[in-house]
Every structure is written in structure tokens, then in C-alpha cells.
Amino acid sequence: MTTEPADPATDAFVAHRNLLFTVAYEMLGSAADAEDVLQETWLRWVGVDLAQVRDRRAYLVRIATRQALNRLRSLQRRKEAYVGQWLPEPLLTAPDVAEDVELAESVSMAMMLVLETLSPTERAVFVLREAFDFGYEEIAAAVDKTPVAVRQIAHRARRHVDARRPRRAVSPGAASAAVRSFLRAVETGDPQALLDVLAPDVVLVGDGGGLKQAALRPIGGADKVTRFLLGGLGKNTLPLAFAPTLVNGSPALVVHLDGELDGVMAMRIEGARITGLYYVRNPEKLTHVLSEIPLTLR
Template sequence: MSDGGERTVEPAEPLPRGRPDPATDAFLAHRRLLFTVAYEMLGSATDAEDVLQETWLRWAGVDLTTVQDQRAYLVRITTRPALSRLRTLDRRKESYVGPWLPEPLLTAPDVAEDIELADSVSMAMLLVLETLTPTERAVFVLREVFDLAYDEIAEAIDKSPVTVRQIAHRARAHVAARRPRGVVSSAETRDALAAFQRAVETGDIQSLLAILAPDVVALNDGGGIKQALPRPIVGADQVARLFAIYWNTIGATATLQPTQVNGYPALIVRLNGELDSVMAVRIDDGLISGIYAVRNPEKLSHMERETSLHR
């Protein structure tokens, strides 16, 4: 982990076996990019790794002499299983217990340094992408984040370039209406989180109210495995009281540890020294407008090591 001096490692992808060859070299050269594509489409690192396994199996059978642009080709063949899996995930979410949140990643410092990448993988943005249809999400991610040409996207999702342009325009407008207002810097997020942490640890309701937006929303994902809020809590008064009660209940055994999640400052909650949950926030106009706490242990495996993403 970042606070313990452990080295940065790559996402856990399939490692091709045998002696290096051109196909293996190309796949390994682009694997961080492919993982990032799949993760942004799915909001799940575990499913993204499964998609990379499928991508490798397809890539291993390709005649490289027919491939003009290996990056574009690999992104295309990653998109197809990711889109299929995204539709399956949408059906699974219908029976999910309580609010569903993306799987958080303990990200390497280089992610935060790329402002556009950090913004695109932030918990706040991933939740905005959840409001798109699977096809809209795929088109938005490939066009706006990875700058693929419309004809390349069309081939990846089996649509015409004209249709892809229409989908991209619709998705762009949808995201623009729902994303955080303006790009929020890491420093701004860090300052807001520090004020929030101090207020929670001291039980200062007024300080909590001062940093929370009037319409703040708190979401808690326990996945039916860990106790969690069954529905969103809305409004500064309700959320401030919630955290005051929460910390009064667990404070004797709990610590809040600043960290870097999905490219932005976040907090790790530890109970008796053990990882209990990860808390990310959305900032609008300098105030916390969204609090996203993931407790589901099945979603916390990527908090044990840093993940380096790439565009």
C-alpha cells in the first residue's frame, strides 16, 4: 500500500505464457490502457480483469500482419466483451442489496498527475456514467476519454459511424448535465476531506454543516454482506447527524486514514486496524455534495495494492 512503502503493481491481468513474441509484447505494452478502458466501462476492477483475459485470448489468435494500429485494434476487441459484460452487470444490479457503488482503486500517484484521467475515473464520474445506457457509456468512454475515431468505435460496437456520432452527442449532453460543476483539483478535494475528517472526529456538527452542500447525498454500499444504509441519505442536516452518530458508535476503535482513490484524495476507515470501508466524495462549488462509502468486502480487494492506469 502507498502508506507502507510497497511498490506500485499493475492490475492483475492474465500474463501470457511461454517465450515473448510480438503479440505478447504488444498486449503487455497496452495492458494498463486496456484495463483502464474496461474499468471505466464497468466500474468494476474484477470484471475488467476478466475482460482482459477474454481480450488476450482473442488477440493471441490475430494475424498481426493484418493489424495497422495495434492500440486501436486492442481497444476495439476489449470493448466488445466489456459491453457484453456491462449489460450483464446492469441486470445483476437490479437485484443488488442497497445502493451500488463502483469498485474503488488505490491509485498510483501518476493517475492524479493526469487531471483528465483522474476526472474520468473518479467515483463521482463513474456514478454519472452509471446513468448512461451500456452503448452510450461505451461510446462516451471511447470517444471522450480515449479519443478513438468514430469509425473505430463503430466497428467496436457494430453501429454505423453516423449512429455513433448521434450516440456520442447524446451521451456528452447527458454527462455534462450531471457531472461535477467544473474540474475539481486534488488540493480542493484534500482540503474538503480534511475539514470533513476533523469535524467527524471531533463530533462538531456545525463544522460538518459548514463543509456539506445543502443537498448532499450519502451512499453506502455493503452489498448485503456488511451492514450499510439501505437507501441514500439526502440533505446536510440528515448527513451531519448520520456521521455524528456513526463516529460516536465506532470512534473508540476506528481511524480515518487519508489515501488516494481513483485519482483523488479519499479516506480509508479502519476498525481495530483492519480495513472496513473506503470513503470518496464529490465536490461542487467547494462543498461536499456526495459521499460514497464502500463497505462490501468483495469490492475492496484493489485497496491492498496500488493500481496504475493509463490513457
């Protein structure tokens, strides 16, 4: 029996596929668009003369970054016409993502929203430098800038992100306890128990995309968030069910209404309290919460 010879281009792409997806997702905040970037990267990669490629990983990341930058600019135009608040597309992630503190922070909903405040080039440079530890020359080749310019962009982006970066999250055990307290308070409709687990300055952001009802603006403060949650849930006549899970490496709840997937509520937990709630109800963004998505920084 004979075996087909290995294809070096295919082998290299498969070996780095998870890395390429993570790069594209961190740049775009959309798993669907990240998958499209992978397809575009593959189509360009198969036409490359591998004999001229010194570092296949870096070359693949360069192609993916350029494709993601092109798509990011068109994605920004779509966001301008978006109904209500825009949240990243949530990804169901394995426990090992949560255990990798650096990875979990880089793909968390809170950090992804901070990255939204950067320009496309700043975001690409920050992601490649801070999350994936690429060198300035490698990044320069990916974003079509000089290494000197990339260093300046990286410094500016880092300063911008550091001023808005969420404080480091708590241990998995403490996070699980906060989720349990939150879930118990919501299921019992106990406002005081909910106030006890929410930070005073908690912010809730909802994303219905105009397809499902959601708060059109962020809701800030424990009192307002409590009233919104318990008031909104109390209006439902159909049965609600909540399943704790991990989304983007952080604690979350998958919400079912009358047995149907209704949304995903990701959480930011600091200390023993919840500081951020990110509720994605847009059905077009819920296709990647049914099976785990492998992510990696390496």
C-alpha cells in the same frame, strides 16, 4: 548466452495493458470484471494474425470493448438484484492520476455514477470518444455500428452526461484542506465543524452489498448527512481509524475498524466544500485499495 526472441503479440498486449484495463473499468465500474475482460481479450488476441492488423492498439481496444459490452449486460442483471445502493469498485490510485485532470474526472466516483445512467452501447461510445478520443470509425468497429450511428449515439450520450456531469473539482491543495477539516470534525464529533465543510446539498451514498450495514438509499442535505455520520460512528464501541488517500484520482479516506479494513469513503469536493460522499463497505469491492492501480487514457 542466447535470449529468447520477443513475441510481438505479448509485447503489444503488455504495452497497452493499462489502457485496456482503464477502458474496461470505465465501462464496467468493476475492477474484478475489468481483469476478466483483460483475460478474455488476451485469449482472443493470441489467435489473431498480426500480419493482418494495421493498428494493434485499436484492435486490442476493439476486442476489449466487445468483451466489456458482453459483460456489462450481465452485470446490469446482477445490479438489479443488488442489496441497497451500487457503487463502483474503488481503486487506489497514484498521485499522478489526480494530477491528470481529464483522467481523474473520467474515473471519479461521481462521473462513474453518471455513466451508470447510460445504456451499454452509449456508455461504450461515450467512454471511447470522450475519454480516449477514438475516432468514429474505430468506435464503430468496436461496437458493431456504422460511423453515422456512432456519431448520433455519441451526441446523445454527451448531451445526457453534460446535463448530469459534476462540476469541475478543486485544486489538490484545496481538496486536502477539505479532507483535513472533514476528518477533524468526524474524529472530534463536532457537528458544526462538519456542517461547515459539507455543502448544503451534499449527498452520501453507501454500498454494503447486503454484507455490511449501509444506508439503503442516498442521504441528501448537510443536516441529515451530519446526523448519519456522527450518529453511526458514535454507536461504534471499537476503535476507528481514518487514513487519507486517493481513490479513483480523488480524495478519500480508508476506514479501519478495530484494526481491520472496514471501507473506503471517496469524496467529491467543489469549492471548499464536500458535495458527495461515497462509502463502499462491501468487502467484495475492497480488494483493489491495498495497492495502487495504474490507469491511463493513452
